[in-house]
Amino acid sequence: MAATIHLRLQPPPTHRRRISWPRRLPVQCAEAHQAMFSRIAPVYDNLNDVLSLGQHRIWKRMSVSWSGAKEGSNVLDLCCGSGDLAFLLSEKVGPNGKVIGLDFSKEQLSVASSRQHSRPKACYYNIEWVEGNALELPFPDSYFDAVTMGYGLRNVINFHKAMEEMYRVLKPSSKVSILDFNKSTDTFSASIQEWMIDNVVVPAANSYGLAEEYKYLKSSIQEFLTGKELEKLALEVGFENSKHFEIGGGLMGNLVATR
Numbered sequence: 001m002a003a004t005i006h007l008r009l010q011p012p013p014t015h016r017r018r019i020s021w022p023r024r025l026p027v028q029c030a031e032a033h034q035a036m037f038s039r040i041a042p043v044y045d046n047l048n049d050v051l052s053l054g055q056h057r058i059w060k061r062m063s064v065s066w067s068g069a070k071e072g073s074n075v076l077d078l079c080c081g082s083g084d085l086a087f088l089l090s091e092k093v094g095p096n097g098k099v100i101g102l103d104f105s106k107e108q109l110s111v112a113s114s115r116q117h118s119r120p121k122a123c124y125y126n127i128e129w130v131e132g133n134a135l136e137l138p139f140p141d142s143y144f145d146a147v148t149m150g151y152g153l154r155n156v157i158n159f160h161k162a163m164e165e166m167y168r169v170l171k172p173s174s175k176v177s178i179l180d181f182n183k184s185t186d187t188f189s190a191s192i193q194e195w196m197i198d199n200v201v202v203p204a205a206n207s208y209g210l211a212e213e214y215k216y217l218k219s220s221i222q223e224f225l226t227g228k229e230l231e232k233l234a235l236e237v238g239f240e241n242s243k244h245f246e247i248g249g250g251l252m253g254n255l256v257a258t259r
Ligand SMILES: C/C(=C\Cc1cc(O)c2ccccc2c1O)CCC[C@H](C)CCC[C@H](C)CCCC(C)C
Pocket: 040, 044, 047, 048, 049, 051, 052, 053, 055, 056, 151, 154, 155, 193, 196, 197, 201, 213, 214, 216, 217, 248, 251
């Protein structure tokens, strides 16, 4: 099935104010996030590979296997970006399955689509790229057999609404698997994570003129939820059970919740 990028499913915003790039990202501004991820789209994959020494691919594989996606499943990769988890899901569900990758950055979706066309795997044609907002999903209730969200939840401006939407579109007894940085309660782990961002990640990003965008990583982790708080949020919106696993030596975490 030929891959298509759906036109924006949400009505275009009534206003489009010009964003002058602030010295610090206003963390509560969705448009600033959208612009940021569009700016980093050209180098996003390479920087992730270099800065995590390729480890992020292992963490993403773990997250997908925890989602319960299997042959023939109908699955959603939320905040899909350049498509890493969507491609992994595509291999998991096979030609009889269906993967929807949703993101609100046209540039990220464009990278995902070109990666899809440049790869030899036929199953990737079970992926459909949709431009949309994770906080207002254009899908019916109880529609998906699994939902993944890789490094997305920390970036939306309303964690609760995002979790509610994931719950709504999941079929009963199906799982969501949410991978992100871990907001550790252990001060040593937190300081290692912050040191790496300050002294490795940001200087590397600076060579691409993206220091501000990668500085945001630290503040977004500080404003994120701990593993226990993520488990609680999932139960609050109605998930039957939830469990947060620390991975990558505690630098990353993955929440698995069952509807
Ligand atoms: C795939 C990873 C991060 C994705 C990602 C998420 C975001 O919210 C961003 C926001 C703004 C800019 C960029 C991103 C972004 O890339 C995780 C791996 C890539 C990280 C950039 C590198 C993190 C380094 C770890 C703190 C230490 C790794 C130690 C060891 C080499 C495993």
